[in-house]
Amino acid sequence: DFTAKIGHLESTTQSRHVALEKVAAAVAEKTGGAVEFQLFPQGQLGQQREMTEAVQMGSLEATVAPAAFLGGFNPVVSVMDIPFLLPDDPAEAQALRDGPFGQQLCESFATRGVTCIGLWPNGRKSFSSNKPLDGIDAFDGQRFRVMDSRVLIEQFRSVGAAAMALPFSELYTALQTGVVEGQENPLDTIRAMKYNEVQENLLVSDHGAMEDVILFNTAWWESLPEEYRTAIREAFAEAVPELTAHKAAAVASAQADLEAAGMNVRVMTPEEKAAMREVMYPAARDAYLELAGDEGRALIETYEGETAH
Amino acid sequence: MQRFLDGLARVEAVVLAATFLGMVGLYALNVAVRASGSGFATELYWIEEAVRTLMIYLVFLGCGLALQQGRHVGVYAWRDRIEARTGLPLRRLIDLFGLLFCLWLAWIAVEVCQFVLNSRQMIPSLGVSAVWLYVAPLAGFVLMALRFGASLFGLIDRYTPQMHEAGE
Amino acid sequence: MIRLGFIAVLGAALLVGGFEMFLILGALALATKQLFFASLPDMVLIQKAVGSVNHSTLLAIPFFILAAELMGDGQIARRLTDAMRAFLGHLPGGMGYTAIGGAMAFGSVSGSAPATVAALGRLVYPEMRKEGFSEKFTLGLIASSAETALLIPPSITMIIYAWMTGTSVAELFIAGLAVGVTLGLAFAIYTWWVARRSGVRGAAALPWGERIRALGRAGWALGMPIIIMGGIYSGMFTPTEAAAVSVVYAILVEMVIYRSMGLGRLISVTQRAAVSTAVIFILLAIGGLVSYFITLAQVPATIITFLNEVGAGPVIFLMTVNVAFFIAGMFIDPNSALLILVPPLYPVALAMGIDPIHFGMIVTLNITIGMITPPFGLDLFVASSTLRKPVLTIISGIWPFVGVNIIVLLIVTYIPEISLFLPRLVLG
Ligand code: NA
Numbered sequence: 001d002f003t004a005k006i007g008h009l010e011s012t013t014q015s016r017h018v019a020l021e022k023v024a025a026a027v028a029e030k031t032g033g034a035v036e037f038q039l040f041p042q043g044q045l046g047q048q049r050e051m052t053e054a055v056q057m058g059s060l061e062a063t064v065a066p067a068a069f070l071g072g073f074n075p076v077v078s079v080m081d082i083p084f085l086l087p088d089d090p091a092e093a094q095a096l097r098d099g100p101f102g103q104q105l106c107e108s109f110a111t112r113g114v115t116c117i118g119l120w121p122n123g124r125k126s127f128s129s130n131k132p133l134d135g136i137d138a139f140d141g142q143r144f145r146v147m148d149s150r151v152l153i154e155q156f157r158s159v160g161a162a163a164m165a166l167p168f169s170e171l172y173t174a175l176q177t178g179v180v181e182g183q184e185n186p187l188d189t190i191r192a193m194k195y196n197e198v199q200e201n202l203l204v205s206d207h208g209a210m211e212d213v214i215l216f217n218t219a220w221w222e223s224l225p226e227e228y229r230t231a232i233r234e235a236f237a238e239a240v241p242e243l244t245a246h247k248a249a250a251v252a253s254a255q256a257d258l259e260a261a262g263m264n265v266r267v268m269t270p271e272e273k274a275a276m277r278e279v280m281y282p283a284a285r286d287a288y289l290e291l292a293g294d295e296g297r298a299l300i301e302t303y304e305g306e307t308a309h
Numbered sequence: 310m311q312r313f314l315d316g317l318a319r320v321e322a323v324v325l326a327a328t329f330l331g332m333v334g335l336y337a338l339n340v341a342v343r344a345s346g347s348g349f350a351t352e353l354y355w356i357e358e359a360v361r362t363l364m365i366y367l368v369f370l371g372c373g374l375a376l377q378q379g380r381h382v383g384v385y386a387w388r389d390r391i392e393a394r395t396g397l398p399l400r401r402l403i404d405l406f407g408l409l410f411c412l413w414l415a416w417i418a419v420e421v422c423q424f425v426l427n428s429r430q431m432i433p434s435l436g437v438s439a440v441w442l443y444v445a446p447l448a449g450f451v452l453m454a455l456r457f458g459a460s461l462f463g464l465i466d467r468y469t470p471q472m473h474e475a476g477e
Numbered sequence: 478m479i480r481l482g483f484i485a486v487l488g489a490a491l492l493v494g495g496f497e498m499f500l501i502l503g504a505l506a507l508a509t510k511q512l513f514f515a516s517l518p519d520m521v522l523i524q525k526a527v528g529s530v531n532h533s534t535l536l537a538i539p540f541f542i543l544a545a546e547l548m549g550d551g552q553i554a555r556r557l558t559d560a561m562r563a564f565l566g567h568l569p570g571g572m573g574y575t576a577i578g579g580a581m582a583f584g585s586v587s588g589s590a591p592a593t594v595a596a597l598g599r600l601v602y603p604e605m606r607k608e609g610f611s612e613k614f615t616l617g618l619i620a621s622s623a624e625t626a627l628l629i630p631p632s633i634t635m636i637i638y639a640w641m642t643g644t645s646v647a648e649l650f651i652a653g654l655a656v657g658v659t660l661g662l663a664f665a666i667y668t669w670w671v672a673r674r675s676g677v678r679g680a681a682a683l684p685w686g687e688r689i690r691a692l693g694r695a696g697w698a699l700g701m702p703i704i705i706m707g708g709i710y711s712g713m714f715t716p717t718e719a720a721a722v723s724v725v726y727a728i729l730v731e732m733v734i735y736r737s738m739g740l741g742r743l744i745s746v747t748q749r750a751a752v753s754t755a756v757i758f759i760l761l762a763i764g765g766l767v768s769y770f771i772t773l774a775q776v777p778a779t780i781i782t783f784l785n786e787v788g789a790g791p792v793i794f795l796m797t798v799n800v801a802f803f804i805a806g807m808f809i810d811p812n813s814a815l816l817i818l819v820p821p822l823y824p825v826a827l828a829m830g831i832d833p834i835h836f837g838m839i840v841t842l843n844i845t846i847g848m849i850t851p852p853f854g855l856d857l858f859v860a861s862s863t864l865r866k867p868v869l870t871i872i873s874g875i876w877p878f879v880g881v882n883i884i885v886l887l888i889v890t891y892i893p894e895i896s897l898f899l900p901r902l903v904l905g
Pocket residue numbers: 583584585586587588589625626627628629630631632
């Protein structure tokens with residue numbers, strides 16, 4: 001009765017798609033087959049900007065989008081670009097997603113013509129480089145590739161590194177040839193893109209949250225009976241433990257593979273992380289406040305209130 | 310009308326050349342600054358997006374001139390033979406179809422522009438509204454509709470250069 | 478089925494009727510939308526058309542087109558040809574090898590076959606005729622040897638393929654070098670055989686001093702491929718940036734060093750390149766719409782199911798790919814064939830375990846063949862308009878070269894190593 005095309009960027013073996021397949025099956029079961037999800041992975045329906053816009057227009061019913069790609073639609077969501085935002089502990093991080101911070105973030109999409117029904121965890125970014133990453137000082141003078149985000153540029157600037165905005169499609173070549181020396185991505189992405197072939201050092205920092213935002217076309221969402229909406233919300237929420245486990249397994253095997261492939265892997269200690277957070281967080285947060293206005297300020301207040309101990 | 314069309318073609322040619330050379334200049338600047346090792350390279354993060362946006366203008370603004378110059382690709386060898394043999398006014402049909410099709414697409418482009426303005430979508434690295442992406446096809450389809458219309462009413466001859474391009 | 482039939486008949490009728498290709502693709506996209514996806518908002522047409530070209534991989538194309546136009550219009554193409562001739566002109570049929578070598582040399586700075594035909598045709602045609610090659614052979618060789626420009630990097634076709642499939646441009650480029658040289662050698666062997674049979678003689682051999690001088694005169698021109706390839710593989714810049722750098726280099730060499738071009742000329746050449754860009758990109762934009770509907774209809778899954786049921790393996794699949802491209806290439810322009818055929822076929826090729834780079838070489842070779850097969854052969858038209866010869870005369874000389882091209886295609890199709898050994902060697 002209801003069919004939703006859902007587009008996203010990941011390949012069919014990656015955590016997001018595997019979890020989406022579970023969600024599609026669960027939704028079909030909970031609604032007795034009345035709601036069907038058709039998945040279009042790997043950017044088959046376009047790049048993320050196009051897909052998000054298509055969800056606004058109604059030519060696509062839903063997309064599961066990395067927060068980092070949504071800044072043009074909703075500057076508030078760029079809060080997720082801030083390094084060391086979410087606690088390391090998965091349960092504490094999930095509490096933030098489910099609590100006032102997560103709800104306020106999700107609601108900020110309502111005035112942008114789409115309905116956010118939740119956030120999904122999709123791993124954390126770490127640093128890699130061809131130069132040593134022994135400590136915070138080692139970042140000084142290195143060139144890192146970033147997505148074009150003011151917040152990320154400030155993250156690197158705060159430790160003396162230069163950030164270059166390059167398209168993801170050119171990153172491998174850019175690392176290989178030395179256009180940039182380092183980059184930041186989750187470990188399973190680093191393995192999938194074979195960056196180990198062109199990078200020597202890996203610093204497992206888990207500094208940046210890779211949060212997925214689940215967005216539905218508002219008109220389609222509101223055309224659903226209440227019980228189906230509840231079923232869909234439940235299906236997405238119930239998939240989280242499995243999603244987290246799948247991602248954790250992928251990251252663990254990626255780390256082993258990268259080590260076996262000859263990368264010099266070092267895991268950051270909690271003390272080191274705390275020290276780096278102290279440098280990076282304020283700089284990146286201030287850049288965020290500048291671009292996200294009053295809504296951003298309110299969200300940061302909620303966040304800092306919730307995380308203050 | 311004739312003078313308007315001639316002037317328009319000249320303006321288009323200059324705008325296209327300026328846009329194109331501007332794209333080259335920005336990209337080359339990016340490479341040069343990075344190669345120099347200057348920290349200023351970080352400040353140029355917006356160039357890729359800017360050049361990509363200019364490319365969209367290059368494409369859609371070039372389509373009208375391409376039509377007038379008979380440069381669009383197609384299989385033209387059979388058309389005139391069919392026209393001669395059957396008396397079917399194919400050229401007029403093509404012009405009419407092109408005119409209506411481009412006007413309709415231009416109208417949809419207006420809808421898209423309104424939609425994107427209302428949604429307040431931005432191109433983040435440029436700090437401008439994403440509507441600029443869709444002003445380009447709007448302008449492009451209007452410029453093409455103008456040429457199809459002018460050809461339909463015999464104001465321009467876009468078929469002779471086309472035959473030359475096709476080598477017949 | 479009836480609806481699909483309607484779409485096919487509509488496309489064929491508009492094609493035969495001489496509608497512009499972008500109008501045909503647009504009409505097909507519109508018909509598909511109304512017949513199969515009527516509930517989608519019309520806005521999707523504009524949104525996808527812009528989204529299809531708003532892609533960083535594609536940025537290299539306008540730059541390479543502009544660089545080619547500048548070098549063809551200025552002195553670079555001529556000097557490259559003169560250098561080739563100084564070394565090859567004395568062999569029996571030497572102007573034939575000069576034409577092939579010139580096309581390969583110009584191809585190494587230009588990504589487009591039509592640009593190569595236009596730049597070299599006028600330079601080598603009179604010389605080859607003087608040497609005693611027949612008109613038919615000369616025209617055929619000029620139109621077809623330009624195909625090497627699509628294989629020897631840089632290559633616009635490979636950039637489009639990379640954009641559609643997410644394959645690495647750098648890997649495709651390096652693979653194309655081997656395949657391009659193979660094709661050039663094949664044309665040279667055929668030229669040798671014709672020259673011997675028809676008793677074509679060479680010019681007098683030049684003394685080495687003359688040769689070195691000709692090479693020296695082409696020095697700035699030869700700097701271009703070194704900058705492009707050296708820059709990409711040594712890490713100075715990305716393939717897209719290399720394209721922009723090649724434009725700056727061409728402008729500097731033509732305007733400042735050779736003084737062959739003033740500001741007015743620069744603007745008119747740039748405007749011409751802009752229109753060439755628009756002509757290709759409007760096809761990419763509207764072709765992107767067509768492949769969007771192919772994706773929505775989940776056509777690749779249908780093809781895979783069908784091939785599995787028939788029990789076809791990679792050998793038969795690749796033969797089918799070649800036949801499909803050959804037939805499409807006869808009637809529609811090669812870029813449109815690329816846009817229509819790659820989206821449904823590429824996932825199938827992956828599922829069959831065919832290497833994406835190898836598949837890219839097969840596709841690119843098919844595109845080169847489409848450039849010279851009648852009735853719609855872009856290079857035939859360009860050769861005709863630059864050399865002022867009737868298309869039918871050129872077509873009558875093209876068939877042996879189509880044959881050579883097909884032999885090379887079969888070799889590359891069934892010996893993946895030709896495509897894969899260089900990328901492995903260079904990129905590990
Ligand atoms: Na080339």
